[in-house]
Amino acid sequence: MNSSRADAALSPPPGKKLRDYVETALPKIVLGPTLACALVFVYGFVLWTAWLSFTESRLLPRYDLVGFIQYVALFENDRWWIALKNLAIFGSLFIGICLVTGLLLAILLDQRIRAEGFLRAVYLYPMALSFIVTGTAWRWILNPGLGIEHLVRQLGFETFTFDWIVTPGMSIYTVVIAGAWQSSGFVMALFLAGLRGVDDSIIKAAQVDGAGPVRIYTRIIIPSLRPVFFSALIILAHIAIKSFDLVMALTGGGPGFSSDLPATFMYVFAFNRNQIGLGAASAMMMLLTVVAIIVPMMYAETRRQHRG
Amino acid sequence: MSSLTIRNIRKVFGAVEVLKDIALRIDAGEFLILVGPSGCGKSTLLNILAGLDTATSGEILIGDKVVNNLSPKDRDIAMVFQSYALYPNMTVRQNISFGLEMRRVPKQEQGEIVDRVAKILQMAHLLDRKPAQLSGGQRQRVAMGRAIARDPQLFLFDEPLSNLDAKLRVEMRTEIKLLHDRLKATIVYVTHDQIEAMTLGSKIAVMQGGEIRQFGSPQEIYDRPADLFVAGFIGSPSMNFIKAQAVEDAGGVGLQLQTADGPFVLPLREAGEALRPRMGKTLILGVRPEQISDSGTVLRTARYAYARKFRIELVEPTGPDTLLFVRINGETVCCRVRPEQACAAGESMELAFDLSKAVFFDPDSGKRIG
Ligand SMILES: Nc1ncnc2c1ncn2[C@@H]1O[C@H](COP(=O)(O)OP(=O)(O)OP(=O)(O)O)[C@@H](O)[C@H]1O
Ligand SMILES: [Mg+2]
DSSP, X not given: OHHHHHHHHHSOOHHHHHHHHHHHHHHHHHHHHHHHHIIIIIIIHHHHHHHHHTBOOSSSOOOOBOOTHHHHHHHTOHHHHHHHHHHHHHHHHHHHHHHHHHHHHHHHHTTTOTTHHHHHHHHHGGGGSOHHHHHHHHHHHXXXXXXXXXXXXXXXXXXXXXXXXXXXTTHHHHXXXXXXXXXXXXXXXXXXXXXXXXXXXXXXXXXXXXOOHHHIIIIIXXXXXXXXXXXXXXXXXXXXXXXXXXXXXXXTTOSTTTTOOHHHHHHIIIIISOOHHHXXXXXXXXXXXXXXXXXXXXXXXXXXXXHO | OXXXXXXXXXXXXXXXXXXXXXXXXXXXXXXXXXXXXXXXXXXXXXXXXXXXSOOSEEEEEETTEEOTTSOGGGTXXXXXXXXXXXXXXXXXXXXXXXXXXXXXXXXXXXXXXXXXXXXXTTOGGGTTSOGGGSOHHHXXXXXXXXXXXXXXXXXXXXXXXXXXXXXXXXXXXXXXXHHHXXXXXXXXEXXXXXXXXXXXXXXXXXXXXXXXXXXXXXXXXXHSOSXXXXXXXXXXXXXXEEEEEEEEETTEEEEEEEETTEEEEXXXXXXXXXXXXXXXXXXXXXXXXXXXXXXXXXXXXXXXXXXXXXXXXXXXXXXXXXXXXXXXXXXXXXEEEOGGGOOOTTOEEEEEEEGGGOEEEOTTTOBBOO
């Protein structure tokens, strides 16, 4: 008698079986389409681009492999070297300025001031703009005939000059200014969340231990923001490497090609100059740069967390 | 080590008066416990003592020095927090030496102090770990080590044991007590655990609603609680309160009690002398569970006692003692007997009231009579 009751309990009614199945499969059903899209449109096209970079494709894709010809051509191209140099300047300054101003703004906002909500919105607002809008606005602001230079001259300083945007060799710094303006607020929000996460009693303990406000920040709070630094760094690094729209809207890569970045280089060669193969090779170099920067950092960080 | 004097401290948050006229004084080397229910203002008072918060009015003296306007770092205090508040990015060694470094103690001396403290607290093997790699009890130790290293005038502890499990809490309690005996430190210790209060304190301040209800030695507070709140708060299981009328009994005062088996008068004899003016009025008798026990034990030890058969409603063995519950005047009354004396629920047994330590309260004001 006992065993028959156990059997009955083991076989559920058929309707329930289907529902159970749907319930366990639901996450897969929901994630399925996005996964398929990601596979095709991200990884599929990455592979396609990789293939193209080993061909002699010009206006139209061709699929017979020719080895590293395009990569050799790429690194013999002066314009590519300028783009790389610009990326180094832009990337380091952009990341550095964003981190420093973001952290400073966050620390200032963390002093429990009254208008905090309002100010936070003000600083975060540029983030809501697209880089195209930022670039266009800053193009006007930095234009010697329209913007800051014009304004200051009208104020009576006739010799004031601020014409970086039309000066080869300086124009890349205007990209830095506009980019930092756009992204600092976001970094500030990240840091502010981190600062708020610091246990209040740790700060009290430090006060009792005799540390002043500066020491409390430099010795205790900022070091404990390490994971936030890491996240900010990754986000900013990939924004920097991918930067395209900002340069397009702000300087168009000019004057000449003095403010080219790898992304604009890739665009110009793949789509304006009918050298898809070369463009694909430069795109692969960008991908490898991102991987080369981010993978070791992720690895180091996860290993650190595992060790506790 | 210094004495601590608190003079008429008030603290107002907006419209709420969180501390109302707190005043007390402890001598150098005394262990003061601030105990009370959640939200009564203990942490607020401690923060004011530390200088992390300012009092609305009143004065604080450490030794003979008024410290109201000194910042925390100039008060020469050390504080241990409930959440330990260890610096997460520093090793244990750095955590302990940080306060010394801030006070410009020479490097070599810092190392010596850290080693000495690590030895006192038996945590030399933990010195190079980060707080995240420590257990709760070990973090607690580090937090105490950080305080000891500074050798301050005054130690402040804010519920340091409340995040530990029961066994560890008892161990650390003993350790804190030993540490106090050894360092002869002046300590202010906040807790809401009345056992910690009784075992650790040389003085206890029982707080409620921003006021000190009673300030005295643990025994004083246990034996002669100032009011119903203190009587009910200190002691576990808590004191029984029986509302009863004072009646004439053989020339003395007795209390009219009622059980399921019928009414009787509990003769108070000497204990009732103070109640004479209240003849005929209702008052509240306070007896602790251990003062109602099997008649054999009580009659042998008490100066005067009263024994009677009661029907037992419920039996709760705790191990060392068994708690019996009887119903008197409509209240459930807890009695404590040795396990071998306990009978089963539903049976009757003879219990005796040890009246020499009984206390009486005014039902309107809640204050102790006499
Ligand atoms: N910054 C503040 N603003 C307004 N009210 C406050 C503030 N800080 C504390 N209070 C109030 O003061 C009262 C006492 O708080 P406190 O933290 O001192 O309680 P406590 O006795 O330490 O309680 P617990 O045992 O829960 O820690 C509480 O009612 C609390 O709501
Ligand atoms: Mg508290």
